[in-house]
Amino acid sequence: MTERITGHTELIGLIATPIRHSLSPTMHNEAFAKLGLDYVYLAFEVNNQELPDVIKGFRALKLRGWNVSMPNKRLIGNYLDKLTPAAQLVGAVNTVVNDHGVLTGDITDGTGYMRNLKENGVDIIGKKITIVGAGGAATAICVQAALDGVREISIFNRKDEFYENGKRTVEKINSKTSCRATLFDLNDTERLRTEIADSVLFGNATGVGMKPLEGQSVIKDPSMLRPDLIVTDVVYSPRQSKLLQIAEAQGCRFFNGLGMMLWQGARAFEIWTGKQMPVDYIRSLPFLADDTKKGSASSAR
Ligand code: NAD
Secondary structure: OHHHOOOOOEEEEEEEOOOOOOOHHHHHHHHHHHHOOOEEEEEEEOOOOOHHHHHHHHHHOOOOEEEEOOOOOOOHHHHOOEEOHHHHHHOOOOEEEEEOOEEEEEOOHHHHHHHHHHHOOOOOOOOEEEEEOOOHHHHHHHHHHHHHOOOEEEEEEOOOOOHHHHHHHHHHHHHHOOOEEEEEEOOOHHHHHHHHHOOOEEEEOOOEEEEEEEOOOOOOOHHHOOOOOEEEEOOOOOOOOHHHHHHHHOOOEEEOOHHHHHHHHHHHHHHHHOOOOOHHHHHOOHHHOOOOOOOOOOOOO
């Protein structure tokens, strides 16, 4: 790494709190090195109070771009010059690009989720899916699925501070796309069962299953998952969440969040550099283990 950093090297950032666990710095730096691109990618722990100063600093330093994660994803749009249509619809930003001083916010989580399904031969276009979650990740997934042509989405969330956001997401999808979305209370387990029953895919898009909620699952009754159902989880640490353990036991094909993470990063990489991320090479590196490889035991059975 030190051999390749010179006075010309440009910085790409990642802001969030907490962020030290992130795989993104390894992924992007490996990709830059592989393609001989003169960038370095570093993570910065930033809270929402510090956000305006950080954006001002990044502007002054003329960073080419940066990624954004929680808790900064929803607020950062206020400090940017432009938002892509997807970022406007989702109401969150995970990728910023600086084009000669103009900062544009985009969201690549939803395209990452959809691309991972496509790469693994899963077709949900024109079909019905059920998703749990109404936060940033869930909104990005549901909006992108609707934009891409999914016919119907049943969204479940517990009645917490995210429920209102779920209502707004449903309104946006129903008014701006041809998809039909409906929001339900996650506590309504009988409704959850019937909505999953005629869906081709069930996805968890909450942090349930990772620390501090590791060992927990949004599905308590395994019989809700039938063998021909595709099951996805945004969680990738642990690689096989409690939900995915249940899915495996029920004979379902299942995917953890690594593929989504990889493809959201690949799209951000392309936005900053104009080049395709060497995805097959990145997937072969030990830090991603074998989980996102097509046909591997745990992500695509
Ligand atoms: P967020 O804070 O915006 O939303 C949190 C969501 O979790 C809400 O829907 C909330 O109601 C729900 N929730 C929280 N605790 C719950 C509980 N005990 N029971 C039921 N629901 C609960 O967070 P986010 O940005 O949407 O992130 C959610 C998860 O997605 C995180 O684990 C994050 O790491 C992961 N994520 C993964 C990727 C990826 O590429 N794989 C990308 C983005 C986010």
